[in-house]
Amino acid sequence: MTAVAVRADPGRWVRDAKLGLAVTVGAGAGLFVVGDADPLDEMISDSIRTVPGALLLALAACGLAVAGGRLLAGVRRALPDSRLLTVLLTLWCVSLLAVAFFPTNLPGTPPGTVAIVHRWGAGLVAALPPLIALLVADKAGRRAETAQVRLLRACGLATLAACVAFGAVHGPAALLGTTFGAYAGLAERLLMALVVVVMALCCRVIADEERARWT
DSSP states (O other): OOOOOOOOOTTHHHHHHHHHHHHHHHHHHHHHHHSOOOTTTSOGGGGGGSHHHHHHHHHHHHHHHHHHHHHHHHHHHHOSSOHHHHHHHHHHHHHHHHHHHSOOOOTTSOOOHHHHHHHHHHHHHHHHHHHHHHHHHHHHHTTOOOHHHHHHHHHHHHHHHHHHHHHHHHHHHHHHTOOOOTTHHHHHHHHHHHHHHHHHHHHHHHHHHHHHHHO
């Protein structure tokens, strides 16, 4: 008798990751309505000043954490020798949970330990995705330099540049609890939009790699 190995549905992790990203986008859109935070000059985390804003912020972060966890499942299936990616994705998910469950301080109040944990977590939430995207593009590009891989690499580089620029201009204020510069809120929201885009592209590229690996 010949044993037959039956693989799990290869699309399941992709669907779960896309659902997590969709939840994040929906919750993020809701924050414009109920977050009571100026989208031009205040941070997304300042939405905690209202209960609906705090709940939607936590939901958005958890949605990204789900997407990251399911993306990690795809990495393990599609990309061999992915230890660094595993570490970065795990750290990203932990950082997202820190953002969700360790709220920042209310505007006008000094940051405490919980707020500092939140701010460092938020920094990693923004900084890690471009590195993850570039690693995925590098590994996938070794098999075939497809248009999707090139797009992922370009978006990863753009997100990395945006992250470095944001960190240089607004990073000290975010980590030290001082006043943010003009349009810091807009810059953060654009950066987080890029984060969602690169993670969605990572899902697509890794799914393509899985199909190529198992067919």
